[in-house]
Amino acid sequence: MGVVLLVLLLCAGSSIARDVLSPTVDIIAELEKLKHMDERIQKLEETLTKVLSENEDKKVAFSAGLLAFGTEKIGPIGDTKTLEYKKVFSNVGNAYDSNTGIFTAPVKGVYYFRFYGHCHGGTTMAVSLLKNGQNQCSVHSARPASNSNASNGVVLTLEIGDQIYTVLWRNTWVYDDPASYTSFSGFLIFPL
Amino acid sequence: MGVVLLVLLLCAGSSIARDVLSPTVDIIAELEKLKHMDERIQKLEETLTKVLSENEDKKVAFSAGLLAFGTEKIGPIGDTKTLEYKKVFSNVGNAYDSNTGIFTAPVKGVYYFRFYGHCHGGTTMAVSLLKNGQNQCSVHSARPASNSNASNGVVLTLEIGDQIYTVLWRNTWVYDDPASYTSFSGFLIFPL
């Protein structure tokens, strides 16, 4: 009777389980495989958790206009000046600091930045985007007859902690009012 | 004999399965764990389905030039006018309506928008990007000596149904021709 039971149980896990007369299943191998599944599930759980976590880490984007309210020009002064954009449209991930005008990369990755400067006729406007103090790209408008609108942008690979900001060149001006011209935006395209 | 069978079976699921004289496995616990795996797999399936679904939801992007063909100026007229960009370069997700010039957010998330205006010398151009009727950012060129090229952009957090479009200010002009200057683009950076 014990033998019959064994045959029955050997067959239980097989696709021919109900054919109790064909005990062709290696039940030890079957159970080992099932046991191995636990490790595979754990691996999947870990990888999927990482994917979800990276999807959250990707959520870095900001945009800000120069003035929180009112109408104002910044400059000209005798030195370069970091522009502090005060009207924050969005700042997911809190990587942009409106107190300093500085964006600090929270994750290693590839980012897109763009900025826009506006000035009136007869005044010179020049703004550069810097990475850790190094010029990346610029706009320049030398005493245009009418007002000037200039925007530039760049895709940069950043390490955690890299700082991106824009500076007004010495003796130049930017202007803004409630229509929001002069602005600075950026976002993570993908982490590395 | 039954006892021998039990020992054999108790050992079957263990890494020492072939050592039939070491029945140290708690087969009930082993089978409970295997059963628990079913729930873990189901959880993984649900989460992964959600990740795939979100990856599809992310596919929102459009770009359009002002004119489908030919050469034309829009304005000046005595009122603001929503610009309807007719040459659709791309519109994945169909969130942009070329009949109205309005982009309607299909998912909650963070979006990037940019627009570009072109006018001839001697005419004033002013275009703003609006969210649900509220100004977000603008370009303005007051009767430049030569033609004016101005583009601005912004990163915005939108709820489902929020409407983004550009308006030409009253008594101002934009121009376009087959080279496609004046344009409006946007895309979802990430859902929230």
Added chain:
Amino acid sequence: MGVVLLVLLLCAGSSIARDVLSPTVDIIAELEKLKHMDERIQKLEETLTKVLSENEDKKVAFSAGLLAFGTEKIGPIGDTKTLEYKKVFSNVGNAYDSNTGIFTAPVKGVYYFRFYGHCHGGTTMAVSLLKNGQNQCSVHSARPASNSNASNGVVLTLEIGDQIYTVLWRNTWVYDDPASYTSFSGFLIFPL
């Protein structure tokens, strides 16, 4: 005794496993379900591998300024000229070729491109972005009194191998120097 063993084993996989007097479990169905789990895990592994692979494929982005160093103008010449941007800020995925100025799409998907041109007063600047030789969008500044800053951009759906580049119109100029004005950037928004 064999019967008792069988009852015990029949109960082992059930949530009422320890109640050896309630042998209500269909152990064959239980084992079949466990066996089916193997296929579900394999499916999960394949799908997750695809998600990870697509996340890697998404990593396409580049940005380049016109000049690797120094100060120079390009043009005017009697023919259109593809602009070769030599100062490579980033080129993840190696889709941009600084020898030719051409970006070649490595995956089918939706991409964002933007470019910027700068020229001095009194010179005409006109630059278009082309896809496989077809104009997509342009900037144009006809002999401005002061220098001109113009940037445009577009979202395009590309097939593998589609080529994107910018051309300077015949008899027009662009200028650049170490401040990096004139530039070309692009990135994959999402694959299709």
